[in-house]
Amino acid sequence: MTTPAGASAAGRTVRVVIVDDHAIFRSGLKADLDPSVVVVGEAGTVEQAIEVIAAARPDVVLLDVHLPGGRGGGGREVITGSAALLGTTRFLALSVSDAAEDVVAVIRAGARGYVTKTISGAEITDAVFRVAGGDAVFSPRLAGFVLDAFGTAPADIADDELDKLSARELEVMRLIARGYSYKEVAKELFISIKTVETHVSAVLRKLQLSSRHELTKWAAERRLL
Amino acid sequence: MTTAPVRPPLVRSSDRLIAGVCSGLAVHLGWPVRMVRIGMVVAAFAGGAGLAFYAWLWIMVPTADENAKRNARRPASPIAPAVSLPPVSLQSGPPPGPVPFSGADPSFSAVPPPSGEYDAGTVSQPPAPAAAPGSTWFRIRSMRYGKEILLGAGLLLVAAILIARLLGVEVPLGTLIPAAAILGGAAIAWMQLDETRRAGLVDKTKADQAGGWARLAAGLALVVAGVLVMVSGSGSWQQTWLALLASVAVLGGVALVLLPWGLKFWRDLETERAGRVRATERAEIAAHLHDSVLQTLALIQRRAGNEHDVVRLARAQERELRGWLFKDPARDAGQLSDRIKAAAAEVEDGLGNAVDVVTVGDTDMTERHEALVQASREAMLNAARHGGGPVSVYLEVSDGGAEVFVKDRGPGFELSAVPQDRLGVRESIIGRMKRHGGNAAINSGPDGTEVRLRLPADVADNGEGKS
Incomplete structure (x- = not known):
């Protein structure tokens, strides 16, 4: 996970939407990500997220597990709400939570992976490319x-x-x-x-x-x- | 009662001729089955007493399966309140002792008062608030027998009245029976109220709800019947029906009028209770945040210049908060994974490197596991010290034993290149694991070092295993 998956070196870019209710974290993450990762949208609530994802049709959604809004389902609800896009848009869960319940819930809803928020920008970039590539x-x-x-x-x-x-x-x-x-x-x-x-x-x-x-x-x- | 013989519980066994009563009884009493069966048949010819007894046992005694189920559920109501509530202080505070009747209201003594069951339970408790496990056990015991004793006393009373009548003594049955019915019904209903209230205070399991309603209805029916018979003076049925109709009509009317108030009151009560619970929770969270997170944030601000300190403070606080938020109250503390995590926390605090712990499975601590924890701690210290970066720790406990992997991404080292007088790796890790019947392997390369510690499950008995 330490080396970017090679895709960025080949000049490929990945379009992502960042979904997190903390604006500070969103901007921090944006600054941390490799330039080859293009942030095409941001959202802070479940409803916003579903809307933004449907409009921007990103390759990857960086999705916080805990989100306000919706029916209280958080990240899982965003994935089920964007079910129509699951073939083209892939979800990477991003959380500070260690609770197995949260993690397993988003994975079972359809997320392609899960990383903790404390990992470095390079590692997240690598994970984004990996998920974009279907892994x-x-x-x-x-x-x-x-x-x-x-x-x-x-x-x-x-x-x-x-x-x-x-x-x-x-x-x-x-x-x-x-x-x-x-x-x-x-x-x-x-x-x-x-x-x-x-x-x-x-x-x-x-x-x-x-x-x-x-x-x-x-x-x-x-x-x- | 204190010398209650230890017998197998009275349950109907599956080894049966008719309903398993005789064999169950035989097991319970420790008599040969054949004798019990013959005795039962002989008793059956004595005016059908054996038949009645058999039928009664058939009805009253659960089968082994039912019994197991009931016992499994039992803790839901009677034990939980006794353990989690402070002892209900009774007025007189009688001396500790198995006196099931002393707590009951005197007016109840004529009728078996089921509510006495609970009184008996609390009375027989020593006045000291801390209920030792032994006394809890004893209380359950006395409560169980209390029920049977009360029932028996009631039956004896009935028998005494019948004998008295046979002997020609005038017994005012006309008032005694309804009175008994009223008292019995009230007792049943009150007991139910008591139980639901306690259960509601402790936890809101609704396991016994159906039985509770049945009991309430039975109590109500008894009381109504008793009152009717008493009021109508055991007069004609027509009169009784009229009285019943009238009273039901009046009760219905009153209920209709009072229902909205009752509902509103109930809802207010529920809201208020929920609010109180929330407020308590919030206060607890606020107190915790104040004691931990705010203090740490203050510290971080004061040390903003020192990146190392800031990271260390943040990690320590994160760990503490996680421990508080995600702790599973159902899990036993002090197990192997807790100890490994604690060791990791210690290393993290001491050296400032992030130590990430992933655990799969868990086990209770033993002396050998203690050695594993110590060796792991040593390995983590080395990894943090020489690896320089974050350290990954993985603990897996399976039936075969426990394994710990400690990995860093440092420059690596050659075990043979370590000077002979340095004991860290050789003694504290490899030697220690060997002494306790395990083994340690060190795999080091330019990409980092991994220490693998393995402690098989059952080597403790082959001699030199235990130090």
Whole structure:
């Protein structure tokens, strides 16, 4: 995650909308982002966000998990409200919250990743490009949540494919939880970065689609972590 | 009562001929099943007493499944209030002792007063406000038996009256029965009121609501019937029906008139209560913010020139606030993940590097886990000191054991290049883990260093494991 995903070097730009109710944070983030990330809109509430996203049609939405307005659903509500754009616009959740409930809720609503607000501008830029390219972005903490929710035992063949992680996916998640970047994960497991990305995307899909009883139960139980 | 024999609970067992009463009874009393069954049959020929007894047990005794369910739910009402409310101070403050009747109103002694069940519970509590676990246990015990004893006393009373009548003693049944019905009904209804009020104070679980309504209705019916019989002087049915109709009509009218006030009053009460809860919450949050965040902000302003200090203060405050906001009250404190986080916080405070901790799973602390925490702390200190940047810590606890990974992005080092007299890595990390049946590996390269500590679950017993 330390090196920008290469896309910015190729001269590509990504159009983003920043959704956060703190104006100070929005301007700070804007200043921190790489010039290749073009901010095309900002919003501070759920309604504004849905409106701005529909009008600007950005590549990526940087979305705070906690937002005022709407029916109190915060970032999750923005994603469901912009469901029509989910194919072209991708959401990256950005939060100070450590609460598993918040994080898992936005991921399950359709966000492609989750990062904490304390990470550096370069890291956010990298994450934005990654999400724009269709990949998933997992912070160590999100990987920890995933491992906690799916359990650390690899899938049996008999299990529903969506309910467990494969041995390889577990390995990737563990390394990310340990603080490895995708590149380091690839090096450690002797696989290509592309393969790492594939695994992470698969995990994201499972996280979003699994109806695993434990997952929902876990999210409800561990609303505080 | 203090020497209550420890018996298996009386439940109808699944090993049954008819309803499992006899085998359940046999298990409870510790007698052979065959004897109980024969005794029951013999008793059945004694004027049908055995049949009646069997039927009664069939109705009253739960099956094992039901019993388990009931016991699981029991803490919802009787224990919770006793534990979380301060002991209800009773006027006389009688000495501690299992005297279930002493707390009951004398006027109730003729009828089994179910409300006495609760009185008995609180009375039998020692006057000292701190209820020791033992006394709580005892109170539950005495409450359970109190119910049965009251029921038995009531039945004995009925039997005594019947015998007295058989012997030719004139018993004014005409007034005694309605009076008993009224008292019993009132007691049932009041007990219900008491229980809902307590439950409402403690938590708003509605587990027992249906039973509560049934009880209320039963109590009401008893009282109404008693009053009717008493007023009409056990006269003709026609009169009774008329009286019933009239009283219901009057009650209905009064209810209709008072309903809006009642509702409004109830709603006001609810709003007020909600408001009070909110105000308390807000006061608590304000107090906390004042003690922590505002102080830290003041400190930060005074040290604005020193970036290192500002970052450290902010991290420490963030950690503290997070701990306060996201703490799970249901989780036990002092488990392994808490200790690892505490060690990380210590390192962060001491050296100023951010130490991010991710934990998966958790376990209780043991002596060996203590060693793991110490080794992890040492590894974090090294990572912060020599790595220079942020440190990632990952703890995973599974059935196989506990693993801790401490990673930094410093320049790395060669273990063999560390001078022999430096004990940090060799002793405090590797040696310590080995002594406790675990192992430590250090993987260092130009991109950073990762220390892997592993503590298998069950090696404690093979000799030198425990130090």
